[in-house]
Amino acid sequence: MRGTPRALLKPFTETTGLARWMLVAGVLLTAVFVVFAVFAPWIAPYGFAQASSGGTPFPKLGHPSSQHWFGTDRLFFDVYSRVIWGARTALKVVVLSIVLCVLLGVPLGLASGYYGGWFDRFVVLVMDAMYAFPSFLLAIVFSFLLTNVYGGSVVAVSLSLTAVYIPQYFRVVRNTTLSAKEATYVEAARAIGASDGVIMRRYLLQNVIQSVPVLGTLNAADAILTLAGLGFLGLGIQSTDAAEWGHDLNRALADAGSGVWWTGLYPGLAIVLLVTGLTLVGEGLNETLNPTLRRRRLLPVVMPPRNVSTPAEEEQG
């Protein structure tokens, strides 16, 4: 029981200096947006598509004021409320797409790496083709189609993002499976009669899933940007269905010429801060977990004798 919290805290306890500060700052920034997302109805003063309150219509492109902290946009909506509600949309889309990526990509990668053969070759070919495709264009194609069929909903956009990121999960899991399945403990498991399913679930999964959290955080940052990009092109979620920062920025662009800054500045800052937060978490984790980069705290430097190499080093080289 005590192992799990300690393992979770490992990135904090084992890092030092800058890497640690980046991690802490990233976690804090991300946490703020998660709070916005979860408690949006209580934090936001108005609804995301609310154009009047108590019978009084909101002003069009109104300056920031005590009623509307971040002003109102050209659709009469309250910018502050839309920024807060936007966090909820972003969180929904990102969580849904990453969960789908893990649920589909990890088993596929495991099976592909473990069984090999023509199945492996076919899946690798398809995944490589998708990976070779410029990712934002892939997202455009998918959401172009899905919005035709499903309309601009959270599900449609999440599916588009899943299509973009799934090859990465597949690749990482497949490649680690390939090396892990040759390990002695797997051979031992097979010798005592463990079935393929048991070997994959009990012996391989634990080992291959290690790199998924880092991938997840880095993808989350990228997913926020892709979501906003799709929204900016009008392929994402429509303004009246949900608040989406990218789409708000698209409408704000027309205001830039007339000196209206509040409609674009705040949704833009929200994107920058959230993506920065997630990137800091990802980089922080990377610096802790990646052995070629990490610097551990409080560990005395012990140089191994240079002429004797350990088996672990040989495997990595």
Added chain:
Amino acid sequence: MSRAGSGSLPRYILQRILLVIPMIWVILTVVFVLLRVAPGDPVSAALGSKLNAQALQQRREALGFNRPLIAQYWDYLSSVAHLDFGTTFRDNQPVLRVVRDNGGATLTLTAAAFVIALVVGIPLGLLAGRYRDSAPDVVIRLFGIVSYAAPVFFVGFLLQLYVAERLGLPTSGDASPITVFEVKPKTHILLLDALLSGNGTAIQDVLKHLVLPATTLGLLICGIFIRLVRVNMLQTMQADYVEAAEARGIARGKVTWRHGFRNALVPVITVVGLQFALLLGGAVLTEPTFNWPGIGYKLVFYINNRDYGAVQGIITIFALAVVLISVLIDIVNALIDPRVRF
């Protein structure tokens, strides 16, 4: 990819080129499946409001949409093999012509952005990697992260709002009407045409239009360069040969320059190739922000008009370009770095 076990360069190149063919086939199939097998009728989606039922049916037949899917698939593959990427539904133009007419603007924008990114990103990345955990490192890394985290259309918005007017820079299009009128089109690249014409005001005008879009797109790529160069530099400075050089008593500065910088830059060549895809994606977003008349701008126009023909053709060309460039980069890499060949 050590299956062949042979390290000869021609063999590696041949192998790489042969591997591209199934890759292209799979990509084409993916595009076809996505865009043609999808439910809904593309022709009425694009033109339903403009034409009557009979005319729609005629267009469907002319485009071959009434034929079985497998025949359509074969048509698509063979026409792509003949470099025919179809026609747009909306204005009935060959996609290749759309790409040719607007490709110049995209090329100018991406090339300029790339130069900005290289000039800014590489020195900053090397600096941050060399002085790890110092003040410059913190500032440079933060700059790198933020410039990557800021969507191009937000950077574009800020530049239009706070910079454009102060510096007197235009925010829309790639030239003023007078320049377009005066400069004779020869190469489909307006900047080249302006340079060829030798018209000073025209050159200035075109360059002025280029500044803000190229900076916006350049900043996006620049953040990635900083991160990659920095990490490469860190890993290089920890390498055994750097330690060995230091142990031999070579001056710190010389070690950094000769053993550190140079080797840290080798992987950047690969990365440069990979960034091409990102650059295209960035261009698709930058162009509408500044009404820059490139392929991305056109693509967005056709997307908004639900024009399947145009979207399919443009996406096919983009995908082919990215794959071919990645092969080219691999070959260049193999020429430079012998380890790749094995």
